[in-house]
Amino acid sequence: MDLALEPMGRRKDGTEFPVGVSLSPVETNRGIFLAAAVRDLTERQRIERERAQVEARLLMVERDEERAMMEAQLQKAQRLESIGQLAGGVAHDFNNLLAGIMNYAGLVSANLGREMDRRGLSEDEVFVTLVQDVGEITGVAKRAAALTHQLLTFSRRTVVRPEVLDLNSVVSDMEKLLRTTIGESVDLRMVFASELPLIKADRGQIDQVLMNLAVNARDAMPGGGKLEIETCTFEVDQHYARIHAIDAGVYVRLLVSDTGTGMSQEVSARSFEPFFSTKGEGSGLGLATVYGIVTQAGGNIVIDSELGSGTTVQVNFPATKDPVSGQRELPPDAQLSSRGETVLLVEDEEIVREPARRMLAMRGYTVLAAANADAALAIMSAHPAQIDLLLTDVVMPGGSGQELSIEVLEHRPTTKVLFMSGYSHDVIAPQGVLEEGVNLIEKPFSSDELLRKVRDVLDAGS
Numbered sequence: 138m139d140l141a142l143e144p145m146g147r148r149k150d151g152t153e154f155p156v157g158v159s160l161s162p163v164e165t166n167r168g169i170f171l172a173a174a175v176r177d178l179t180e181r182q183r184i185e186r187e188r189a190q191v192e193a194r195l196l197m198v199e200r201d202e203e204r205a206m207m208e209a210q211l212q213k214a215q216r217l218e219s220i221g222q223l224a225g226g227v228a229h230d231f232n233n234l235l236a237g238i239m240n241y242a243g244l245v246s247a248n249l250g251r252e253m254d255r256r257g258l259s260e261d262e263v264f265v266t267l268v269q270d271v272g273e274i275t276g277v278a279k280r281a282a283a284l285t286h287q288l289l290t291f292s293r294r295t296v297v298r299p300e301v302l303d304l305n306s307v308v309s310d311m312e313k314l315l316r317t318t319i320g321e322s323v324d325l326r327m328v329f330a331s332e333l334p335l336i337k338a339d340r341g342q343i344d345q346v347l348m349n350l351a352v353n354a355r356d357a358m359p360g361g362g363k364l365e366i367e368t369c370t371f372e373v374d375q376h377y378a379r380i381h382a383i384d385a386g387v388y389v390r391l392l393v394s395d396t397g398t399g400m401s402q403e404v405s406a407r408s409f410e411p412f413f414s415t416k417g418e419g420s421g422l423g424l425a426t427v428y429g430i431v432t433q434a435g436g437n438i439v440i441d442s443e444l445g446s447g448t449t450v451q452v453n454f455p456a457t458k459d460p461v462s463g464q465r466e467l468p469p470d471a472q473l474s475s476r477g478e479t480v481l482l483v484e485d486e487e488i489v490r491e492p493a494r495r496m497l498a499m500r501g502y503t504v505l506a507a508a509n510a511d512a513a514l515a516i517m518s519a520h521p522a523q524i525d526l527l528l529t530d531v532v533m534p535g536g537s538g539q540e541l542s543i544e545v546l547e548h549r550p551t552t553k554v555l556f557m558s559g560y561s562h563d564v565i566a567p568q569g570v571l572e573e574g575v576n577l578i579e580k581p582f583s584s585d586e587l588l589r590k591v592r593d594v595l596d597a598g599s
Contacts, residue, residue: 146177154179236581237488238278243584244492246271247499278581299337299434301459304368304389305329307343315351315366322361323354330369334456336389342430349423350393350450357397357448367392371453381437384455388436391452400442408440427452473588475501478525478595482506483513483541484557485533489580493528496584497591510536514544524552526595531558555594557582 146156155178162169249268308327316325347366354364371390378385400408409428431438435455442448480502484490487508494504505520507513510533517524527545529538542554555576576597578590 155182232580234488235278235281237486237492239275239581239583240489240492240496242271242275242278244495246275247584275583279583298339300340301335301337301457302340302343303333304336304343304391304454305333307340308347308366308368308391311344311347315347318348319351319355319364323358324361324363326363326365328365328367330367333368334370334387334389335459336434336454337457337459338434338454339430342434346391346427346430346452347393349427350452353423354393354395354397354448357395357399362396362447364396365392365394367394370456373453381439383435383437383453387456388453389456391454392449393452394447394449396447399444399446399448400440401444405440405442409438473500473585473592475503476595477501479503479505479520479523480526480528480591481513481517481524481545481552483508483510483527483529483533483538485509485530489530493587496587500588502591509533510538510541510544513541517545517548524549526591527552527554528591529554529556531556553594553597555590 145153147153157176157178159176246268249271253268308329312325312327319325351364351366358364369390369392371388373381373383373385373388375385408424410425428438431452431454436453438453439451440448441451475497480497482490482494482497482504483506484493485508490506490508494506497504505516505524507516513527513529524545527542529541531538538556538558542556545552546554553576555578557578557580576590576594578587582590
């Protein structure tokens with residue numbers, strides 16, 4: 138057996154130097170002897186030190202590059218967050234105004250319709266024109282509401298209702314609509330990975346992600362081209378997770394690639410900002426909405442684009458092991474009227490409270506209306522009969538809807554609760570995900586949406 142040692146040697150001038158000594162047994166006719174080989178290790182150690190220094194510098198460069206990437210991502214996230222806070226605040230306040238417009242227009246339309254039936258008026262009468270005009274007002278308000286909803290989605294202040302989904306099935310179900318939307322000049326190809334993990338997200342929002350990305354790709358190919366939508370499994374390591382501020386683990390990746398005009402690096406860096414558009418038309422909220430949906434779902438989105446070389450969008454959703462859950466069906470229109478129930482309506486904005494009260498009363502509900510939590514508790518104390526539903530705003534001066542619901546349920550445990558809000562993720566829906574058992578209707582809502590939701594909550598569990 139050989140033995141290697143690295144003692145220090147000494148030169149004639151007295152200086153020390155590293156040496157390597159190898160001892161090997163040598164068998165002779167006189168017995169077994171040890172043969173020693175002595176080597177000067179000065180040069181080898183110098184080379185090793187230089188290699189270590191180079192490796193350390195490379196590691197520092199890699200860390201500097203990673204740090205620079207993380208700082209760039211942080212600055213981008215902070216910029217988008219500040220824009221989102223502004224947009225979310227404006228959209229929240231605007232939703233109350235839109236709710237008033239939509240609901241008063243709905244009341245006018247309903248009253249005109251009943252008056253036409255009472256008088257037996259034909260379609261060429263002036264009432265028809267009035268009904269059409271009110272319908273136009275409602276349509277414009279709904280378009281404005283759609284814009285505010287997109288702003289809230291971008292700023293991650295909309296409430297999502299997640300369900301366990303197979304992304305392959307979602308994309309497949311959207312294929313026909315996508316082909317119709319992008320037109321025959323675009324060759325659509327879909328590639329599905331086998332044994333894809335499930336994800337947990339809002340189905341409607343995933344549909345919106347697909348549609349927005351497909352429309353963007355179509356617009357980037359005015360003369361036609363190829364669009365490929367692909368799904369696959371993606372493993373996020375610690376390095377990727379640090380840079381993109383997401384958790385490490387298994388993700389489901391959605392890839393949307395086109396052969397369009399592409400974007401410059403400067404344009405790509407601003408592509409998620411609301412109202413930023415290179416098309417010269419539209420709201421500029423398409424990618425901003427996608428960004429909000431994906432980040433609220435715990436994922437991330439990356440755009441790889443170059444002028445003249447097309448664009449690839451990578452969307453990563455965290456995988457889940459939760460089981461698939463069923464969905465309850467809303468009641469049909471014929472079953473939306475009251476069955477003798479009493480509703481305690483609490484809303485500080487009169488333009489929302491009054492039309493909501495009238496819409497419910499027109500369908501036979503007994504409505505007790507209050508402008509704040511204190512007034513609602515006083516009404517409840519003075520009303521000895523059953524209160525079937527508490528319909529309350531979430532954010533109100535003098536006490537939140539959540540606090541009010543706790544107090545009401547303490548005295549009336551059989552009362553059901555339905556919250557309404559422009560956005561309420563920070564009050565009743567942590568991280569924007571509606572908790573199980575919490576009922577919410579988002580402003581602005583139409584008469585039909587309110588009546589359906591009220592009926593659904595009252596009928597649940599009965």
